[in-house]
Amino acid sequence: MLRTARLVAVATLLIVPIGAGAQQAKEPITARSAVAALDDLKKTVEIADFRIGGSYDLANPEAWANGAPDGKTLESLDAGPLKTAYIAVGTPHEGPDGKIDNAIVISSFYSGDATSMYFNWIDGQGGNAFSGGPLIGPGKLFDTDRFYVVMVDALGLWGASKPSDGLGMDFPNYSYFDMVQANYRLLVDHLNVGHVVLATGVSMGATQSYVWGLMHPEFVSAVMPVGGATATDGTAPIAAWSFQNAKAGIEGDPVWQKTGGRYYDLPKDQHPIQGSAFHWSVLQLTGYDLAHRQSLGWDAVKGDVFAWDPPEPGFGDGVMALGRLFDAVDLKYRVEVGERHNINEYLPDYEPRTMVIHIENDQWLTIDKARESVGLIPGAQLATERSPIAHYAVFSALNSLDDDPMLSSFLHDIGILPTYGKVCDAPDYISPRVNMNPDPSKSFWKDEMRHPFPVKFTKASDDRGIEWEIGYFDVACPNIPDQKTLVVVHGKGAFASHYGYLIKFAVEQGYRVVALDAPDYGLSGPGNLGKNPARSLQDIRVAFHHVIVDQLGIDKAYYLGHSMGGQIVLGYALSWPEAVEGLILEGPAGLEEFPESVEFGGQSYHLFDPAIDNDKALWEQVWGPTGMLDGERSRTAEGVRDFFHFQTRDPVTGAVSPSPFGYFKRDTEYARLHTDQRVAMITGNPDEFEQWVFAFIFDVYSIGKELVKGDENSLFNRLPQIKAPIFLAFGAQEPFIPSTALNGLTDMANEVIIPFEQRMQDAGNPVETKLYPGVGHFIHTDVPYEFARDATDFMRTGRVNAVSPDVIDALVNGLTLAATAGGPGNVGAGEKPAGLSK
The missing domain is CATH 3.40.50.1820 (Alpha/Beta hydrolase fold, catalytic domain)
Known part of the structure; x- marks a missing residue:
């Protein structure tokens, strides 16, 4: 009889569940059900003229409708x-x-x-x-x-x-x-x-x-x-070893050797039962972690150890029971399925x-x-x-x-878990794709990517009179009364499709969502080749305003900005306050100041000199010595994947080690999309690649120029003028803010988040703030559902699960919080406050 501990295993994986052992194996040779007590629940159907064992041409499904x-x-x-x-x-x-x-x-x-x-x-x-x-x-x-x-x-x-x-x-x-x-x-x-x-x-x-x-x-x-x-099997050595040995055990059985596997004229108890038991012994011993098996001791495992002549009572009893239950030919065929797959x-x-x-x-x-x-x-x-x-x-x-x-x-x-507040399925949504072998003669963004929603294009001018082609999504479920709008503005180097899950979620919550690519990024790249790429964030805001308000007729909306997009929407709220119902800031730029000059290698560079504005040649003269443009241009596919996933690689040994900088803590679907996009673009259309690289580095200047310390009219100094409700979201492991290399700030909690909260509180516009533990700069990909839910909750109620300045400090810096004397639930030395983990 099998021991209780073994019966649990028998009930759950490669071993057969409790009750199956009662099956008498005479006619038929093997039972219809693994769990005999549940056999009456199972229904059998016949499929006439189904062809087995042929070759499937997957490009021609009609040919194998009833088998190959x-x-x-x-x-x-x-x-x-x-x-x-x-x-x-x-x-x-x-x-x-x-x-x-x-x-x-x-x-x-x-x-x-x-x-x-x-x-x-x-x-x-x-x-x-x-x-x-x-x-x-x-x-x-x-x-x-x-x-x-x-x-x-x-x-x-x-x-x-x-x-x-x-x-x-x-x-x-x-x-x-x-x-x-x-x-x-x-x-x-x-x-x-x-x-x-x-x-x-x-x-x-x-x-x-x-x-x-x-x-x-x-x-x-x-x-x-x-x-x-x-x-x-064949592609994994341990699997191949395990299953080949398992099959060899079957074929080594004396009955199998004598009959060549044709033994069905013999009584069931004369079938190659020992070979089947040998098969199970191999799989039982390798299916578990070997250290775990070792820790159980001999008495606990000897029932799974096969021997042709068992040396002691209980030796091999478990696998012999399985050998009697399963047919040897059935098992051999099952092993061989894996060999060919x-x-x-x-x-x-x-x-x-x-x-x-x-x-x-x-x-x-x-x-x-x-x-x-x-x-x-x-x-x-x-x-x-x-x-x-x-x-x-x-x-x-x-x-x-x-x-x-x-x-x-x-x-x-995918709808397996119900989503609170969902009112519809996002229309025309498809999973995005990147062609990893793009044709350099085609537009990378238009021809080599599949975007999650139908793409639209329009023309819009900035205040300098330059007309930009803007690619965007405009998505909504039909027949939603009093529908509000969310405008999504991407970060530096990103693109609207990268926010596909967030867009889909918000649409399914009943919002209209407009997501635009900034000039020289994504779908707003190909149509603007050849234009002066030295445009400002305000140029982007003006062009977006023409699209959103003047063309689409959206007089008031929520604006969600990520990273650089956060700074864009902050400036938008200052320029057109009447158009902004609320702001959602995801890891935003714009909350810190920069010096006009920055020192590298003992030399001072006027990186944020306003005179550079709209002057590509002057920008290249000032920024060229930093090597940033060449560095981004020369990234390899391996280098991109390493950096995006917080890894660094030794140039000599190739050894990989963790890096404090990177994009994605979790390799979610839209993290994969962004990574694949950046890698594939290297071998894609060279003009679009160069356009993207320039914009990616130039926009470090675009951000800093608006935040120069000492400029009374800087965006940073005007932030308290914003009256719209604000939801501020940061990953607790944010790697890029503050921009230490450029401004010397080191403490996101006490030099960025908390001062901003205090300034807005003093101005009568308190901020809803949430810190996401274990999350980096890309909250919408590290915790997609949680952030999308928080963003839509904020639009619906004006609230999120806010945390205090002390908790912000603790999450970012890991500081010990001093306990308040008396009362249960106080946080003592070395403890973390209750409830921080979601």
């Missing part, structure tokens, strides 16, 4: 039609076409089936504890009041067609494409599913979810593989939204392979955890990572 053309049908082998099986729970919703449009499909793992997933993830089942709690049920992550959840068997085991049904070694060599396409036919033909909101699964089920998105990108909106792979070549064109969950110390499907897959899929994101049970933690990973900001944002964005 060169595959074999089971009918042609006198075995009857292909079977698959499923358990469906939840609330199906029919769309206008009469088909179910709210399905979640969960594929089964290496030795599991629909009953296994039911046992582990359905509310109230015995596997909930191992999974860290239920995931499927009313009000759970996969909410059965909102979704139709279909758990499917995979071709090759349990309730689906498999070699042990009778064909044995004559069964066609199936693939992951066959697995998925067979279940696609199940969903479409038998369950009337017309749209899958999410394809997910654990382990081999996760590998299938990748394939769901590859084969059916219009049918499947999003995929969330939990511990899967796009190229398995590799879809990496298709990933750069992958369409569905992708959130990969993986275990850092997984020894089969190793983390480096997951990172490689994520790197190949446009916009894909990765959330990870480390666990002593390694690969087996895939069942609990979604619960363990439930507070991960990337996972949370993804689940809200």
